[in-house]
Amino acid sequence: MLMEKNMETYSEEQVDQILRYALAKRTNGQNLTKQQVYEIASDMGVSEADFLASVQEWQSKQAVRKEQVEFDKYKKKSLQSNVLKFAIVNSFLVALNLFTSGKIGWAIYPLLFWGLGVVLDTWVTYQSESEEYEKQFQKWLRKQKRDQLTAQITDKLTTSLEEWLK
Template sequence: MTAFDPKSLRSYSQEDVQQILQLAIARQADNTDKEFSYQEILEIAAELKISPESLKVAESDWISKQSEAQQRLAFNLYRQGKFKKRLGNYAIINTFFILADLIGGGGISWALYILLFSGLAIGLDIWNTLQIKGEEYEIAFQKWNRKHQIKQTINTVLNKWFKGLQL
């Protein structure tokens, strides 16, 4: 593509405009850690003829997306923690069966079958834990999120109730 010529009659899709402006803003900032004040964001929006109301809605959407991303990260860490616990349980149980087989028969015979079946279960567990897309993941996330929100609500109510009792 040729050099940028502001006089040319090019047209861009909304997605292209967003990407171009995002790159321009990123290059304009000398430091990637630079933060913009809300007033500066308002000024940029005004220059782009974006109403303050649209900016507030966009900011609200952005905050909502950030919150959901944090919740998904917490959910993924929760799932990984549960997996590590189950993996430890598998290891302990299989070690017990292997030792029982070694002591009882002088070698590994029947414990090998248990080891193979539990290995299959571990493989499926790994697959389900690392799967972060799809309908099953979404259902599990929504279920966890509802439980998490209910716990937060109960904790908030109880904290307010206990504070009321202390006064």
């Protein structure tokens, strides 16, 4: 057993890291069953109710994290599309302006203003801790749920209609 005289204290983050290292050595990279995790928690004095609540909270956070990963993919794909449109349209405008007047004149304005919009969109896309990002994520999440509900209702109506017509 460890020496009782050594009363070092650890922060919650340090305890988490130490236990992760210990579990990694114990399991040799294998997954643990829920029962095994409960037994470890029980040995640490965690009640069954606290353990189950923690598992439920972890699962909930994992679901939200999965949705955020999907949202990030959506945002990055949308940004790529916007940058491509920006490049194509402004290349054409600059070329047209150069061809007609021999210099860049009026084409600089759409380039600058649209470019500012692209830069701001890029900033929001990669700032996942911002309030604007959270607003966009919540809006996207509501739209996803609405689309999912619409698809379910449409499927049920289609199935009911097909059965009725038979």
